[in-house]
Amino acid sequence: xxxxxxxxxxxxxxxxxxxxxxxxxxIQAIEPEIEIAVNEKTPLPPVNHIQTTEKKMxxxxxxxADQVTMKxxxxxLKMLDIHxxxxxxxxxxxxxxxxVQQIIEQGHTIQNNTLxxxxxxxxxxDQAYVELFLANKVFKEELELKPAYVRSRSGDTSTAFExxxxxxxxxxxxxxINPNDGEMQSxxxxxxxxxxxxxxxxxxxxxxxxxxxxxxxLELIKQNAAAxxxxxxxxxxVMKGNYVNEEVIPVTNNLQVNLDYKEVQPNIIRKFATxxxxxxxxxxxxxxxxxxxxxxxxxxxxxxxxxxFVIGRGVEINPQLARLIEERGHEVASHSxxxxxxxxxxxxxxxxxxxxxxxxLTEALQEKPLNYFRPAQGLIDDxxxxxxxxxxxxxxxxxxIASLDWDxxxxxxxxYHRIVDNVQPGSIIxxxxxxxxxxxxxLPRVIENLQSRGYEFKKISEWVSQ
Numbered sequence: 044x045x046x047x048x049x050x051x052x053x054x055x056x057x058x059x060x061x062x063x064x065x066x067x068x069x070i071q072a073i074e075p076e077i078e079i080a081v082n083e084k085t086p087l088p089p090v091n092h093i094q095t096t097e098k099k100m101x102x103x104x105x106x107x108a109d110q111v112t113m114k115x116x117x118x119x120l121k122m123l124d125i126h127x128x129x130x131x132x133x134x135x136x137x138x139x140x141x142x143v144q145q146i147i148e149q150g151h152t153i154q155n156n157t158l159x160x161x162x163x164x165x166x167x168x169d170q171a172y173v174e175l176f177l178a179n180k181v182f183k184e185e186l187e188l189k190p191a192y193v194r195s196r197s198g199d200t201s202t203a204f205e206x207x208x209x210x211x212x213x214x215x216x217x218x219x220i221n222p223n224d225g226e227m228q229s230x231x232x233x234x235x236x237x238x239x240x241x242x243x244x245x246x247x248x249x250x251x252x253x254x255x256x257x258x259x260x261l262e263l264i265k266q267n268a269a270a271x272x273x274x275x276x277x278x279x280x281v282m283k284g285n286y287v288n289e290e291v292i293p294v295t296n297n298l299q300v301n302l303d304y305k306e307v308q309p310n311i312i313r314k315f316a317t318x319x320x321x322x323x324x325x326x327x328x329x330x331x332x333x334x335x336x337x338x339x340x341x342x343x344x345x346x347x348x349x350x351x352f353v354i355g356r357g358v359e360i361n362p363q364l365a366r367l368i369e370e371r372g373h374e375v376a377s378h379s380x381x382x383x384x385x386x387x388x389x390x391x392x393x394x395x396x397x398x399x400x401x402x403x404l405t406e407a408l409q410e411k412p413l414n415y416f417r418p419a420q421g422l423i424d425d426x427x428x429x430x431x432x433x434x435x436x437x438x439x440x441x442x443x444i445a446s447l448d449w450d451x452x453x454x455x456x457x458x459y460h461r462i463v464d465n466v467q468p469g470s471i472i473x474x475x476x477x478x479x480x481x482x483x484x485x486l487p488r489v490i491e492n493l494q495s496r497g498y499e500f501k502k503i504s505e506w507v508s509q
Contacts, residue, residue: 088210095284133178172282234263304433329357362407
């Protein structure tokens with residue numbers, strides 16, 4: 044430990060003399076000697092999004108407004124039956140402990156917003172540590188509370204800030220959705236912005252003290268969220284659904300770049316050999332939560348399990364959706380990271396893409412994905428098939444029926460007939476989960492037609508394992 048001297052008196056930092064004199068009997072002076080902890084604990088990454096498959100978002104507020112504004116805000120939250128997380132600066136907690144108690148009594152949670160509500164970009168480790176240490180001291184003395192999370196005034200972060208937080212057993216929180224309400228938007232504009240970026244596990248950041256329209260926006264925010272099946276919750280409540288253990292690294296399929304590929308023998312499957320009326324519905328690419336949820340709901344309705352070949356660069360943005368696919372009874376495999384036509388890629392570039400996507404999918408699922416690969420557009424040649432297999436991929440899965448459901452220039456009926464008129468026992472049907480495609484409209488018709496003809500649906504892994 045190393046020691047620094049700081050002279051913090053009754054009000055912790057310079058307030059007006061009047062305010063200090065009014066509070067001297069309530070706020071104890073902080074000892075002038077603070078021990079700076081050695082920077083030895085590695086911080087976890089900041090929480091800018093919570094990986095959960097539940098349709099929950101964390102509603103959070105920065106700062107403590109005046110009593111009149113806070114009463115209006117708390118009354119509105121109570122009327123809407125919303126519980127939120129308030130990031131409060133230590134100085135305000137020291138000044139207004141009764142108001143902070145009201146926040147807690149109404150079912151909201153409290154976390155650290157630094158001592159002086161500072162912008163931390165220019166703070167070094169020692170400065171950040173003192174700022175957070177003193178704020179935590181106020182939380183302890185006034186509220187008997189030890190914050191687990193901390194956020195800066197702007198929601199930004201820095202290495203020094205994260206390191207200081209880690210030594211105090213806290214984790215930095217930033218945001219997923221920040222409408223920057225200080226720009227004085229209307230309530231509708233704030234709500235529309237949040238609605239546009241709504242997703243599972245999002246952390247919404249608003250301010251209590253900048254824009255009075257924030258209070259009016261809450262009803263609209265809740266209405267928009269409810270229309271999509273979402274609820275607004277405290278940060279801590281949403282974190283309960285976090286399925287990622289960031290202290291444990293999940294094991295991948297251990298794919299590796301291997302340029303010695305010319306003698307490799309790929310396992311390529313375009314159709315399964317069977318006389319039984321069995322087919323596989325497979326889905327490629329990536330989509331928004333709304334589109335993917337509709338497709339999963341359709342599959343649930345008909346009690347069908349499928350195989351999804353997903354693009355890593357999409358999964359990287361919303362990893363919880365890949366996990367959702369598995370939780371709903373389906374299986375996930377690779378459709379590359381960049382979704383480039385692989386026959387136009389160099390061998391090393393292709394192999395690096397395959398390896399990267401396996402890592403991305405493993406992180407998203409927190410377990411190995413199926414060790415299968417499907418190339419973009421189903422295009423492949425001898426060189427690329429061998430190069431993919433040389434990385435360690437078990438099977439390259441193609442399809443015998445290309446639905447072309449992504450082509451909006453084709454009529455829906457053409458897509459439908461491309462599938463039902465060509466299906467055979469063992470067919471692998473290629474569909475897509477793109478936001479703009481015929482899939483959602485055509486899928487129920489295809490399923491009902493094939494079921495009426497006695498077809499059953501299988502996942503790819505069920506055939507491969509036979």
